[in-house]
Amino acid sequence: MKMKWISTTYVEEKKQQTESESAFQPDKGTEMLAVNVYPGVEYQTFDGFGAAITEAAGHTFSLMSAEKQKQILDAYYGKDGNRYNLVRTHIDSSDFSLGQYAAMNDPEDREFRSFDLSRDEQYILPLLNRAEETAGRKMQVMLTPWSPPSFMKSNGQRVGGGSLLPEYRAFWADYICHYIKEYQSRGVNVEMITIQNEPIAVQKWDSCIYTAEEEKVFLRNFLYPAMEKNGLTDIAVNIWDHNKERVFERACDIIDEETDRMVQGVAFHWYSGDHFEGVQLVRDKFPQKKLIFTEGCVEYSRFSDAGQLENAQMYAHDIIGNMNAGMTAFIDWNLLLNKQGGPNHVGNFCDAPVMCDTDNDIVQEKLSLTYIGHFSRHIVPGAKRIGLSKYTDKLEATAFKNPDGSLVLVFMNRTNKELPIKIRLNGQVADFTLPTGAIATGILPAE
Incomplete structure (x- = not known):
C-alpha cells in the first residue's frame, strides 16, 4: 500500500513541484511524530x-x-x-x-x-x-x-x-x-x-x-x-x-x-x-x-x-x-x-x-x-471529511475520503524547519517529511 505525494515549495520566488511515494508498513507501536487518520470517522460532505x-x-x-x-x-x-x-x-x-x-x-x-x-x-x-x-x-x-x-x-x-x-x-x-x-x-x-x-x-x-x-x-x-x-x-x-x-x-x-x-x-x-x-x-x-x-x-x-x-x-x-x-x-x-x-x-x-x-x-x-x-x-464533490489527529500545531492538516474510497490528505508547513511525519492508518505506518514552507497532498487509492 503506497501513498502518492505531490509537494510544492517556493524558495527565492521560484516554485518547484515534486512527486514521491510513501510505503505503508505494519505499525510496531509508533508514538512520536504521528498523524493518525481515521477513515471510519466521517463528518460533513464537501x-x-x-x-x-x-x-x-x-x-x-x-x-x-x-x-x-x-x-x-x-x-x-x-x-x-x-x-x-x-x-x-x-x-x-x-x-x-x-x-x-x-x-x-x-x-x-x-x-x-x-x-x-x-x-x-x-x-x-x-x-x-x-x-x-x-x-x-x-x-x-x-x-x-x-x-x-x-x-x-x-x-x-x-x-x-x-x-x-x-x-x-x-x-x-x-x-x-x-x-x-x-x-x-x-x-x-x-x-x-x-x-x-x-x-x-x-x-x-x-x-x-x-x-x-x-x-x-x-x-x-x-x-x-x-x-x-x-x-x-x-x-x-x-x-x-x-x-x-x-x-x-x-x-x-x-x-x-x-x-x-x-x-x-x-x-x-x-x-x-x-x-x-x-x-x-x-x-x-x-x-x-x-x-x-x-x-x-x-x-x-x-x-x-x-x-x-x-x-x-x-x-x-x-x-x-x-x-x-x-x-x-x-x-x-x-x-x-x-x-x-x-x-x-x-x-x-x-x-x-x-x-x-x-x-x-x-x-x-x-x-x-x-x-x-x-x-x-x-478532493472531489461528494467527498467526506474524515477523522485526523496530529502531533504538533506546527502542522496544518485535513483529510477526506472521496466517493470512490480514495483518501486525500493535505498538509502545510509554515515553519522554517522540516516536519517529519509518521502516518498511522488502519494498523499501518508510512513515513513522510514535509519540507520547510511547503504544502503537500497525499493520495491513497481505494483498495
Missing part, C-alpha cells in the same frame, strides 16, 4: 470548489488572446487544472464591475417589461459558458445581490449602505426571482442564492444594510413566499454572507422553527480573521445546514507588502481551518483580474490567483492558484 465570475473578471478575460483565454480556462476548469465546479456572480453591479448598474430602474414596472440583462450578457455569461465548455459539465451557480436598485433604498443610491425600504420588500423579492428565472432561461444552472452580500458593511461601493431581524423578516415574509410563487424553492437560500466573527449569532438570530425549512445554508467570508470556532459552532448547532465560504481575497489595501508565499499560505490556512470546522464548499472571489487588481469602479483593487496584463497579453498564475489546487484537484 460540495466542491469555485470562484466568482464578476463583470471585472469577464471584461479582463475578453481582452486576452484566444491562446491566453484557453490557458486561463484550462488552469481552472480543465482536467489537469483546478477542476472548479462552483461559480458565484452578482445580481446587478458589485464593486468589481465596470460601473454601477441595475437590470431595471423603473419603480412602476412591476411586470419587469424593462428588465435588461445586457450587462451580464456582455461579459459574465460568455465567460461562464466558456468555463462550462472547458469543464464538460454545468457549473453550480450562486447569485448574490450587492444592492437593490436605488429607488428601493432608504438613501436613494446603490452605494453607501442604506437599507431596503419596507414598501419595496415584495418588489425586491420578485426582482430576485425574476433575475433567477432570466438566468435559467439562458441555460444557467442556478442552484444557490444569498440574500445580501455583507449585510452590515457600509461601503463606498454597492452595499445594503440588513439587521438580523430585517434579513429574517425579508426571507420569511417576502423572499421565500416569492420563491414559492415562482416555483423556485429548489434554489438553496444561504443567509449572512459576511465575515466569520458574527456568523454564529446571525445563524441563531435567523434560523428558528419557522425559517428552518427556508434556510439551506450559511455563507461566510474571511476578512475579519480565522474564527474557525465560529464556523464550528454553527456546524454543531445546525448540523444539517451547508457552510459555504463565498468570498476571500488578498486586499491590496491591507496586504500590499505580502509576497506570493504569504498570500498562498493565507488561502491554505483558511481552507484547512474552515474544512476542519465544517465547511461544505469553497468559492474564491474574482476568478481573474487585470494587472492593477481590477477593474473596480471605486478603486478597491485586490489580488487574484490569475492576473492578466491585458496590454501585453501576459497571464500570471500566482502561487495561490497552485495552493488551492492542492485541495480542489483531489
